[in-house]
Amino acid sequence: MAQEISISVIKRLPRYYRFLENLKDNGIVRISSKELAERMGLTASQIRHDFNCFGGFGQQGYGYNVPELYTKIGKILCVDAGVKTILIGAGNLGKAVASKIFTRQSGFKLVGIFDKNEAISGKIIQGIPVRHTNYLENFCIDNQPVCAVICIPSNDMKELTDMLCRLGIRSFWNFSNFDIAMAHPEVLVENVHLTDSLMTLSFLTSSSKEELEKISSAE
CATH class of the missing domain: 1.10.10.10 (Winged helix-like DNA-binding domain superfamily/Winged helix DNA-binding domain)
Structure with a gap:
């Protein structure tokens, strides 16, 4: 173009x-x-x-x-691209993302799901077995995914993203509060902060009609 x-x-x-x-x-x-x-x-x-x-x-x-x-x-959106994607975090959010988002064309193909919880390992989500994060590095070396969906808390993110970037991950769909773009400016990051969105809605819901008009006119 x-x-x-x-x-x-x-x-x-x-x-x-x-x-x-x-x-x-x-x-x-x-x-x-x-x-x-x-x-x-x-x-x-x-x-x-x-x-x-x-x-x-x-x-x-x-x-x-x-x-x-x-x-x-x-x-244009490359919905049929089938970009190899892994998902980290198979809790409630991760299961919802895998079950609802990856059941239709989105440009990405989910090829692996990982979680550090031993009790979740081996469970099947959308036909894909949940693997322990101990197997993440070898899986990436063998399968070469290029995108990662992050559905875990921010605690372990620095070490995890360092490893994923080293292994060839070039883009992240980030549901955590960790600032991946700050740590790795070379990769693409789409952040999804659910609580930020909810707090924005809370502010707008609590605002008067006059206040909302001022916000709208300032855009």
Whole structure:
């Protein structure tokens, strides 16, 4: 892609993909940028700008072919890439992530699950046996995963991430509070801080209508 694409555009692509999937599943074959904008709470010019970053997909006077656009955005997002991924932490959160997220196309293929709890070792999650973390290094050497999902507390993260980066992990989906990007600026990190999100919602829920309007107008 010749032109620079902002991270905000990239972060909107999964939302477009999700909305288009819903439209496709409901039998809608054609949609204009105006109609799509109304459904998504965006502007038609914003949608056209975002799609033009990737060459543009619509036809003048016709709009967008929904199944075709859905497929093209899926290709941009590399949903079929099957990037080898390991998950560290097979507790409640880890099981939920493995069971709900990796059951559909996401661009990643879960190939290994690890936990230091002996009682969990050997259990099967989504057809994958949970291995003790003692086997993590050898597994990575043999299977060469490039992404790790972290679903454990921050206590042991420094040593763990040092080892994973040394073993070739290039990206992290991080559910812990450990700042992987600070320790390893060379890797890609997508942080998911559930409590941060909940506290933000708590603040907004407790704010008055006038306060919310001020927040919105300041964006």
